[in-house]
Amino acid sequence: MEEIKNLIYAGKVDxxxxxxxxxxxxxxxxxxxYYLLGNAWRKKGDNRQALxxxxxxxxxxPDSPAKNAYxxxxxxxxxxxxxxxxQ
Structure with a gap:
């Protein structure tokens, strides 16, 4: 999972x-x-997939950090x- 986190942070979202x-x-x-996948989609700009x-x-x-992110x-x-x- 650490490698995947590093990919997200490095902008290699796909x-x-x-x-x-x-x-x-x-x-x-x-x-x-799923939480990391949500983060990746959010970074990519797809809020629906992130949510x-x-x-x-x-x-x-239910105690996942995804709750706060959501x-x-x-x-x-x-x-x-x-x-x-x-406006």
């Missing part, structure tokens, strides 16, 4: 997503893999879309 999808095939109950993967992580482990991203999106309507 490689990280590919490796995480393969990892999830072998370890479907890994909440950490979906955070929810998968939370489903597997809440934070929802707050950002709520703020952004409210601002769009107030």
């Amino acid at each position: 490689d990280a997503i590919q490796q995480l999808n393969a990892y999830i095939q072998e370890h479907p109950e890994s909440d950490e893999a 979906n993967n955070y929810l998968e992580a939370i489903h597997r482990n 809440d934070m991203l929802m707050d950002i999106l709520d703020f952004y879309y409210k601002e769009m309507y107030n």
Whole structure:
């Protein structure tokens, strides 16, 4: 998992997503893999995929750090879309 985290931080998001999808095939109950996959999609700019993967992580482990990431991203999106309507 450390190698995948490093890929995400280095901006090699597509490689990280590919490796995480393969990892999830072998370890479907890994909440950490779904959390990292959410982070990768968020870094790529796909908030919907990020939120979906955070929810998968939370489903597997309600105490996952994905809960904070999900809440934070929802707050950002709520703020952004409210601002769009107030222009």
